[in-house]
Amino acid sequence: MFNFQAFTTALQLDNPTYERVKRSDLHDLVALMSSGNFTAPQVAAEMKRISGDKWKKYACTRAYLIAEVPSLAALVKASLVNFRTQTLTALPGGHIKHDAIWDSDSGNLQNLDHIFVRERVSWGAASLQAINYLDPAYRNPGQHFGVGNAVTSSGSAGNMSDTHDVKGAWSPTIFDFAGPEKVSYLCSQVYQYSDDNRATWHDIPNSTYEILRTVSVERGKIKLEILKQSVSPSNRHENLSNSLLL
Known part of the structure; x- marks a missing residue:
């Protein structure tokens, strides 16, 4: 006492x-x-x-x-606050790079050395139009975790980079796509943190996105498109698209 x-x-x-x-x-x-x-x-x-x-x-x-x-x-443990986008960048090859940053409520990022950050990506059942063009792992509802090529990022780093491939979960059968209608599949993404050595995870406020990938035929070529946009409730309105002609 x-x-x-x-x-x-x-x-x-x-x-x-x-x-x-x-x-x-x-x-x-x-x-x-x-x-x-x-x-x-x-x-x-x-x-x-x-x-x-x-x-x-x-x-x-x-x-x-x-x-x-x-x-x-x-x-008294420091908390991750003010998670926000630093840049959303369209890269060559149709990809999107998302750089995010955050702060510590203590004012010192080193106090977040007990925090880990990751992404959670989930998807529903594929549409009848898309199912034959998707990797089998994405035809039924599922989820995966990670950040870019890493499983987690350290909270004390204060930043992370996440690159989204325009091809995504399209399987090699996408090269047989002939149209005429566009076909899409949608993933939901949220960034999460853990403060108990990755035993439990919590969604970070204002960090939810939708990632829509679409395939179509344009001038006789297959066109892959990707769109990433923030989802309400959010205090941000972010979106960026990119595309690639095969």
Whole structure:
């Protein structure tokens, strides 16, 4: 159970001259703890305002708080926030490259070293028009995970790149496509994070997309198209398309 005298003892162990010369980065936290009227979320919020480098100096103080304030251990972990697109780029060959970035609510990306980021892509049953042109793994409802060529990205990196192939799950039978109508298949994509060593995964807010791939015949050639667009609810309106004539 938290005891302010024990707390100040830990503080003095870390810094015997605490606040003798100037105001400390821990001043607001100490003021909150001295009030005796605090909640674990309030303590966590104050602790997250203090840099990781500063906590290296005040390791005993941090350890005491985490041990003696119930629920604080989970709350004080830095969280991934402000996931957003940096660039959506149409690449040669009909591909789309999606570069995304994010922040830490602590202000220090290194505090996200316990976070992993991945994508989850899912799809429904193929239409009768598309089924014979798709890889067998994509003809029935399913899902896969990963980010680009990696299984996960590190939260402390603060960024990831995800490239979408215009061919996607079309099988070699697509080279026999003769039209006349367009044929498409749709995938849903959401980026996810884990903060428990990949035991459980959670959708990242405002990170859901649809990826539509279409095949048609244009001027006697097979045309592959890809469209990636953000999905509501979202505070972004993003879309980009690309194509390739075979």
